[in-house]
Amino acid sequence: METDIVAETRDDPPAAAEDFESFYAxxxxxxxxxxxxxxxxxxxxxxxxDEAMARAFVRWRxxxxxxxxxxxVFRVGLNWATSWRRKLRRxxxxxxxEHGLPGFEPGLPDGDAEAALARLPIxxxxxxxxxxxxxxxxxxxxxxxxxxxxxxxSRLSRAKSALRDSLEEKP
Amino acid sequence: MNNLDHAVRTAAxxxxxxxxxxxxxxxxxxxxxxxxxxxxxxxAVVTVAALAATVPQYLPRRNVIVGDPLGxxxxxxxxxxxxxxxxxxxxxGKHVPGSSGEVGAQLRTVDGKPAIVVAAxxxxxxxxxxxxxxxxxxxxxxxxxxxxxxxKSFRVVVTDAAGRVASNKPLPDLKTDVSRGMQMTxxxxxxxxxxxxxxxxxxxxxxxxxxxxxxxTLSERTPxxxxxxxxxxxxxxxxxxxxxxxxPAEFGRTCSFELLxxxxxxxxxxxxxxxxxxxxxxxxxxxxxRHVAALVxxxxxxxxxxxxxxxxARTGKTVTTFDTPGPVTESLYGLAWAGHDAIRYARGxxxxxxxxxxxxxx
Numbered sequence: 001m002e003t004d005i006v007a008e009t010r011d012d013p014p015a016a017a018e019d020f021e022s023f024y025a026x027x028x029x030x031x032x033x034x035x036x037x038x039x040x041x042x043x044x045x046x047x048x049x050d051e052a053m054a055r056a057f058v059r060w061r062x063x064x065x066x067x068x069x070x071x072x073v074f075r076v077g078l079n080w081a082t083s084w085r086r087k088l089r090r091x092x093x094x095x096x097x098e099h100g101l102p103g104f105e106p107g108l109p110d111g112d113a114e115a116a117l118a119r120l121p122i123x124x125x126x127x128x129x130x131x132x133x134x135x136x137x138x139x140x141x142x143x144x145x146x147x148x149x150x151x152x153x154s155r156l157s158r159a160k161s162a163l164r165d166s167l168e169e170k171p
Numbered sequence: 172m173n174n175l176d177h178a179v180r181t182a183a184x185x186x187x188x189x190x191x192x193x194x195x196x197x198x199x200x201x202x203x204x205x206x207x208x209x210x211x212x213x214x215a216v217v218t219v220a221a222l223a224a225t226v227p228q229y230l231p232r233r234n235v236i237v238g239d240p241l242g243x244x245x246x247x248x249x250x251x252x253x254x255x256x257x258x259x260x261x262x263x264g265k266h267v268p269g270s271s272g273e274v275g276a277q278l279r280t281v282d283g284k285p286a287i288v289v290a291a292x293x294x295x296x297x298x299x300x301x302x303x304x305x306x307x308x309x310x311x312x313x314x315x316x317x318x319x320x321x322x323k324s325f326r327v328v329v330t331d332a333a334g335r336v337a338s339n340k341p342l343p344d345l346k347t348d349v350s351r352g353m354q355m356t357x358x359x360x361x362x363x364x365x366x367x368x369x370x371x372x373x374x375x376x377x378x379x380x381x382x383x384x385x386x387x388t389l390s391e392r393t394p395x396x397x398x399x400x401x402x403x404x405x406x407x408x409x410x411x412x413x414x415x416x417x418x419p420a421e422f423g424r425t426c427s428f429e430l431l432x433x434x435x436x437x438x439x440x441x442x443x444x445x446x447x448x449x450x451x452x453x454x455x456x457x458x459x460x461r462h463v464a465a466l467v468x469x470x471x472x473x474x475x476x477x478x479x480x481x482x483x484a485r486t487g488k489t490v491t492t493f494d495t496p497g498p499v500t501e502s503l504y505g506l507a508w509a510g511h512d513a514i515r516y517a518r519g520x521x522x523x524x525x526x527x528x529x530x531x532x533x
Contacts, residue, residue, distance in 0.1 A: 021193060024191065024196065025191060025193075028191045028196075029188075029189070029191065032186070032189050033183040033184075033186045034183065036183070037179060037182045037183050037186065041240075042186055042187055042189075042283060043238075043239060043240050043241075043242045044240045045186070046189050046238070047236070047237075047238040047239075047240045049189075050195060050196050050199055051199060053196045053199075054196050054197070054199035054200040055200075057196065057197065058200050081240075084236070113175070113177060113178035113181075114178050114181055114182050117175075117179065117182055128175060128179055129179060129183075132176050132179040132180065133179060133180070133183055159175055160174075160175055163174045163175050163178060164174070
């Protein structure tokens, strides 16, 4: 099955496909976890990671030469999940607790800092994830998420502040 | 940055593992490529409608995605009718898979991934002699009526979504002959099935039995517009809180369905929807009772295909149709509503490759 698909992908000769396989093996788990933290939903994160990886495979020749292919996959997955979620919300407001769409997986955050992280908006969490899990600089984070560097700085500052507040509130 | 760093890394570490699945990604890539090809062609000349006809098999739509992002409880999966079931029925011998409300397996999330989990046979506390079920319940549980493990009495066993026994009570005496082939269904509080009561003068009448799961009690309802033998739901029943959809063996076809009031057993509506070429159909009523999803299997030349037709429960008219990738080679399949306007569809094999799960949005 996989061989057939590789053969069908005329843009990408077998060597490139092998290239992708090694990229997938080394980054898929990190991208999935990053999406899970950013989105607060492991099921959606898995779908988003697979979708983004599939898109990366189809465009592998272009994707593999960008500065940060894993960051590219993360952003595509994040955008895909955000669109999917927005579509659902626009058409009908799903009961949030029933399907766990927004919010973290029940029981996931148990520390004050984690709970504070879970309360941050997704765009802020995305910035934090880029900085911490992908080890990107402000400029690199801005490039990956296609936002201004000032926006990265302000979201990061907001995240730090939220965490600081949550820890100060601790009795 | 230390607290933030620690919180993010801890949260990431706590995310359930997802074993890499390159095959699934490459499979999805095929669809992405198709979409791109289709998009380019559309931009060039053709209308969207004409385009749909040119794409073989499965044209992904924006409201159908591969995967289960909404999640939810287990989905009951029926065994294809052409495959011999493993469970023993009463009376013993062959029975049609899916009869008696029986599902062969469930789609569950195991280690964070969708997986086919075969329904335990026998169900906990029961022998292998089953009268009804195991039938799927809303919320992912199963209900089974069968002979107790010590083979001394009939018992009603209800398990929760995790397979734990939530209720195990004796079945009150029905004073009817044991019959397999009739259906059973249940909602959060009750189980429902039809029985045929013998009456004087060599006559009989069907009665709707309601079993209260919490109390372990039975009640009988005789609808004013009593069903006849040919209209009894030999092929399937599925209940919501207030309605039951059932599909009889009318004229040997299973494309008709009717809706009952779950409280009284009275027939609310009966339809013969315009579904072409179906040889067997499973219906699922949406929680708000507004739509009925029909999982239609079409068999042609030894090949099976499936589609999900969503019908208006008030008019019986088709609202929309979702195709699934074909042909169907799997032996287990099913669907369940996720809220009022999304459907989760799954199919797969016991011990086979990863199941296919689609989310369809009205």
